[in-house]
Amino acid sequence: MTVAILGIDWQTLADAIGLGAIYALMAVGIGLVFGVLRLVNFAYGQLVMAGAYALAFASERGWPVSVGIALCFAVVLALSVLMDQVVFRPLRGQSPAVMLVATFAVAFLLQSIALLWFGPLGKISASLATLNQPVTISGVDIRKIAIVATILAAVCLLILVLLLGRTRVGLHMRAAAMDFRTAELLGVRAGRVIGAAVLISGLLAAVVAVMLTVQTPLVTPDFALRDTILVLAGVVLGGMNRLVPATLGGFAIGFASGLLGGALPTDQSQYLPSFLFAAVILVLLVRPGGLFTREGQQAVERV
Amino acid sequence: MRRVDPALQLLAPIALIGVAALVGTIVSTSTETYVINALVNVAIVVALYVFIGNSGVLSFGHISFVAIGAWTAGVLSMPVEEKPAIMPHLASLLRDHTVGNVWSLALAAAVGAAYALVVGLPLMRLSGLGAGIATFGVLEITHNVLRYWEKIGPGLNTFSAVPETTGLLQASLGAALAVVVAFAYRRSRFGRLLSATREDAAAARAVGVSVHRQRLIAFVLSGALAGFAGGLYVHLLPVNTESVYLDLTFLTLAMLVIGGATSLWGAVVGALTVSAVDSFLAEAESGIHVFGQSLNLPAGTRIVVVGALMALVLILRPAGLTGGRELAFRQRRPLRVLTKFAK
Numbered sequence: 115m116t117v118a119i120l121g122i123d124w125q126t127l128a129d130a131i132g133l134g135a136i137y138a139l140m141a142v143g144i145g146l147v148f149g150v151l152r153l154v155n156f157a158y159g160q161l162v163m164a165g166a167y168a169l170a171f172a173s174e175r176g177w178p179v180s181v182g183i184a185l186c187f188a189v190v191l192a193l194s195v196l197m198d199q200v201v202f203r204p205l206r207g208q209s210p211a212v213m214l215v216a217t218f219a220v221a222f223l224l225q226s227i228a229l230l231w232f233g234p235l236g237k238i239s240a241s242l243a244t245l246n247q248p249v250t251i252s253g254v255d256i257r258k259i260a261i262v263a264t265i266l267a268a269v270c271l272l273i274l275v276l277l278l279g280r281t282r283v284g285l286h287m288r289a290a291a292m293d294f295r296t297a298e299l300l301g302v303r304a305g306r307v308i309g310a311a312v313l314i315s316g317l318l319a320a321v322v323a324v325m326l327t328v329q330t331p332l333v334t335p336d337f338a339l340r341d342t343i344l345v346l347a348g349v350v351l352g353g354m355n356r357l358v359p360a361t362l363g364g365f366a367i368g369f370a371s372g373l374l375g376g377a378l379p380t381d382q383s384q385y386l387p388s389f390l391f392a393a394v395i396l397v398l399l400v401r402p403g404g405l406f407t408r409e410g411q412q413a414v415e416r417v
Numbered sequence: 418m419r420r421v422d423p424a425l426q427l428l429a430p431i432a433l434i435g436v437a438a439l440v441g442t443i444v445s446t447s448t449e450t451y452v453i454n455a456l457v458n459v460a461i462v463v464a465l466y467v468f469i470g471n472s473g474v475l476s477f478g479h480i481s482f483v484a485i486g487a488w489t490a491g492v493l494s495m496p497v498e499e500k501p502a503i504m505p506h507l508a509s510l511l512r513d514h515t516v517g518n519v520w521s522l523a524l525a526a527a528v529g530a531a532y533a534l535v536v537g538l539p540l541m542r543l544s545g546l547g548a549g550i551a552t553f554g555v556l557e558i559t560h561n562v563l564r565y566w567e568k569i570g571p572g573l574n575t576f577s578a579v580p581e582t583t584g585l586l587q588a589s590l591g592a593a594l595a596v597v598v599a600f601a602y603r604r605s606r607f608g609r610l611l612s613a614t615r616e617d618a619a620a621a622r623a624v625g626v627s628v629h630r631q632r633l634i635a636f637v638l639s640g641a642l643a644g645f646a647g648g649l650y651v652h653l654l655p656v657n658t659e660s661v662y663l664d665l666t667f668l669t670l671a672m673l674v675i676g677g678a679t680s681l682w683g684a685v686v687g688a689l690t691v692s693a694v695d696s697f698l699a700e701a702e703s704g705i706h707v708f709g710q711s712l713n714l715p716a717g718t719r720i721v722v723v724g725a726l727m728a729l730v731l732i733l734r735p736a737g738l739t740g741g742r743e744l745a746f747r748q749r750r751p752l753r754v755l756t757k758f759a760k
Contacts, residue, residue, distance in 0.1 A: 154546060204732040210546050211475040215674060216731040218477075222667045223724030229717035335717075343553070350550045388561045391554035398551050399539050 124254040130372030132260030134365040135267035136325045140345040141364025142274065143318035145357050149291030150311045152210055153202055154354075156217040158319060159342030160224035161197070165190040165323025166333040167228060170237035179241045187320040194316025198308070221339075228335040236334035239327040246328060259328045270321060271361070274314070278357075283310050291357070344371060347394040353404020362406045367394075426743040427600045430685040431593050434459060437689055438589035449585060450653075451699075455692030456588035457649045459685055461665075462672045463595040464642035466684035468635045469673060471608055473615035474544050477666055478536070478552030481559035482640045484661035485532050486525035486647025488563060491576040491656065494521040499578040506567035518582045522591075522648040529644015530637050537636035541629050544618075556666060564658045575657040583653035591649045595642050599681050607634050615679075664720075668695070671727040677737025682744050687737065694726070695719055 144158050168189040172182030201220055205213050245262060248255035278284035283306065289297035290307045298304050326338060345364050352363015371390055375383050397405050434456065441452035465479050492504070493516045500512055516524065540551050563570060583591075602608045611631040614621040618628055650656060668691070676687015704713040730737060 154549075201728060201732070208735060211549055212731065212735060214546065214549050215475065215670060216728055218667065219671065219724050219727040219731065222720055223728060226717045226720035226724060230715050230721060234716070343557070347550060347554065350546065354546065384565045385561060388558045391557045395540070395551045395554045398543060398547050402543065402547055 125248075125256055126373060126376035128256040128260040129376060130369045132257070132263040133329075133372035134367075134369035135264045136322055136329075137341065137345050137348060137368030138361050138365040139267050139270055139318050139322050139325075140341065141349045141352070141361050142271065142357065143315040143322070144345065144349055145354070145360035146287070146311045146318075147202075147315045148349075148354060148360075149357060150287060150294065150308050151202060151206065151213075152294075153205070153213040154210060154217065154346065155197075155315075156214060156342065156346070157197065157221040157224060158315075158345075159338035160221050160228075161190050161194055161316060161319035162323045162326060162338040162341070163224070163228060163333070163335070164193050165320050166239060166327045166337050167232060167237065169241070169323065169327050170239035170333045173239045173241040174237060177241075182239075182241055183324060186323055187317070190320040190323060191313065191316045194312055194319065195309075198312040202312075221342075225335050225339070232335070234335065236332045239331050239333055242324070242328045243331060246331075259325065262328075263325045266321065266325065270318065277314075283307070287311060344368070344390065347391060351394050351397050351404065352406045355403070359404050359406035363404065366405075422743070422745050423604065425745065426682065427597070429744045430596045430600075430682055433685055433689060434589055434592045434596065438585055441585045441589075448696075448700075451692070451696035453583060453585055453588045453653055455689055455696065456585075456592045457583065457646060457653060458669065458672060458692050459592040459688040460588075460595040460646035460649060461643060461669050462676070462684045462688035463592070463599045463681065464639045464646055465669055465673050466639075466678065466681060467599050467602060467642060468632075468639035470678045470680065470684065471603065471611045471615065472632050472635055473679075474632060475549045476552040476636075477549060477670070478555035478559075479639065479643050480661055480666045480669065481556045482529040482533055482643035483647035483650065483665070484559055484563055484658070486529045486644030487576070487651035487656045487661055488570045488647075489528040489644065490521040490525040490648035491579045491651040492570050493524060494518060494652070495576070495579050503574050503576070503578060504567065504571045506572075507570075508568045511569070518580065518587075518652065521652075522645055525648030526641045526645035529647065530641035532644070533637045533640020534633075537633045537640070541632040541636060556662070560658055560662050571657070573658070575655045576651055577655045579651055579655070581652060583649050588649060588653070591645065595646065596681065596685065598638070598642060599684075602635070602638055603681060607631060611635050667720075668723065671723050674727055675730045675738060677739035677741040679736070679741035680739055680743045683737050683739035683741055686739055690738070691723060691726070695723060698722055 140158065140162070144155055147153060147155055165186040168186040169182050172185050177185075197220065201216065202213075205216055208216075245259045246257060248257050249261070250256075278288055286297065286302045286307050287310060289300070289302055290304070294304070297307075322338075326341065327333060330337070344367050348363040348365075348367030349360045350363070351367060352361070353359030367390060371386060374386055374389070378386065437452055437456060441449050441456075444452065461479075461483055464482070465476070468474070468479070469476055492507070492511050493514070495503070495515065497513065497515050500507060504512075536555055540548065540555070543551055563572075565572060610621070610626050611634075614626055614628045614631055622628060647661065650661070654660070669688075672687040672691040673684055674687070675691055676685070677683025698714060698719040701712050701714045702716050702718060704711065706712070734740075
């Protein structure tokens with residue numbers, strides 16, 4: 115049973131949606147922090163990497179899955195807050211490009227700490243491997259993780275929408291994302307809003323770590339590095355300045371890379387990164403504000 | 418005194434390169450390789466400086482010009498009889514011709530410039546984050562294509578059998594040449610116009626400076642220098658796609674940022690300082706004796722230290738070790754405008 119065009123089967127489609135869902139979560143995690151701090155966190159993938167190592171650590175010792183996941187959340191949240199305190203805070207007020215370079219350095223730093231600590235060979239996180247097996251839905255085999263990832267991402271995004279739309283801290287975060295200075299003048303507490311954004315972004319990184327280790331059980335120091343690069347491109351593709359376009363951009367690039375990676379023969383799919391990044395550059399040139407932003411919402415360049 | 422300053426600004430970096438080269442002549446052969454490598458790094462970082470330092474626009478993509486330069490020089494200078502073994506799918510034009518050392522370096526610079534022109538024409542319209550992500554895209558695309566397109570190079574193989582002509586002499590002459598070109602550019606009308614766009618793009622535009630054109634000129638020039646440095650690099654070590662990718666991007670950006678992105682002096686100081694630290698740690702990773710103590714650091718320490726250094730400098734001294742200033746006999750008051758990168 116195949117979709118007529120391009121010869122894509124349902125399984126590839128489901129996997130692509132699953133990957134898109136995971137990337138959408140990463141995009142939200144990066145986009146939230148960017149909204150309040152104007153900081154593109156290149157080291158976001160290393161939060162995911164730390165979570166993945168926590169899972170592998172628990173799995174190698176035969177600890178129950180729930181303990182592993184709890185450890186993963188604890189490690190990622192702690193690192194996320196630490197990163198904010200030690201790196202983001204002193205950098206506040208610098209230009210976005212300086213902050214991008216700084217987080218680029220932090221990413222490499224964390225990656226090589228992982229290399230020092232755990233060695234280059236990598237660790238296996240096998241406790242959730244059952245999620246990789248397929249279920250058969252009306253004659254089509256679909257990996258459970260694709261379904262779980264999609265549902266989980268949908269739930270996370272729903273909670274986030276409620277949080278941002280219906281709660282006071284959500285209102286404050288949206289206000290801060292729109293204009294930090296004015297929001298502060300009107301009584302929004304900067305520290306609390308930034309703290310909330312960093313925490314939520316860390317929570318999402320932990321969820322992503324769990325999902326990605328199911329997809330790729332071998333955890334190496336460069337775990338999630340490639341994903342982060344793609345998601346960053348996706349976020350810029352969608353539109354950095356608004357959360358919804360950024361999320362859509364993240365989903366789009368995950369979906370596209372999953373779909374094309376699965377559908378194209380190897381001699382073509384090896385050039386997939388080139389096509390994706392060429393598309394990103396093209397979008398940046400034609401619509402610098404992003405693909406999914408409406409007219410008038412686009413970032414106004416100062417010059 | 419102010420008349421002497423320009424001479425100092427050219428001669429000080431050259432003297433530093435000379436000192437590094439002298440150090441290279443008195444140390445052991447294995448340490449000499451580190452010195453040569455450091456000098457090639459100087460050439461790469463000076464290339465980065467020409468664009469990033471003068472324009473204030475971030476580029477993650479310059480290592481793709483280094484890669485293109487390395488590919489050009491490597492493919493063209495490898496002896497014809499060696500080519501089929503390492504590059505079996507090479508296009509016939511490249512397979513049947515070999516050029517000498519100097520020609521290969523010149524062509525590496527030319528191809529680097531041409532590639533930078535093609536890439537820069539559209540990309541120089543961007544700045545800030547857009548430029549950062551787009552140039553990253555260029556790096557990814559270049560890496561991806563060089564990795565799999567075996568008609569133009571060794572693909573996943575390593576550039577072995579390229580004549581190892583980059584000794585101490587070639588490396589220091591190359592680094593010095595890069596410094597002279599960068600200095601001349603900085604003092605030229607174009608360099609001054611570009612610095613004006615860095616300090617205040619709106620004001621520069623208002624007095625009739627074409628930001629796009631000035632950035633493009635610097636981009637092409639720095640593409641040429643990066644390509645040239647890539648040529649030096651391939652004549653030094655057996656290069657492959659991984660050695661001209663993320664790690665080198667990180668390392669050279671760290672050198673530029675640590676030294677101070679807005680001055681030539683900063684670029685050279687940063688490149689040599691970080692190279693020294695990096696080589697010392699690389700050596701320590703395989704075990705050395707220092708002051709009677711045996712030191713044996715685990716693999717990966719290098720990047721931890723360099724990464725921490727870079728983060729620290731960015732946080733504590735965003736203008737870099739040299740403060741982003743050129744050397745001067747009489748220290749003038751610190752630069753008032755310290756926008757390191759365009760917003």
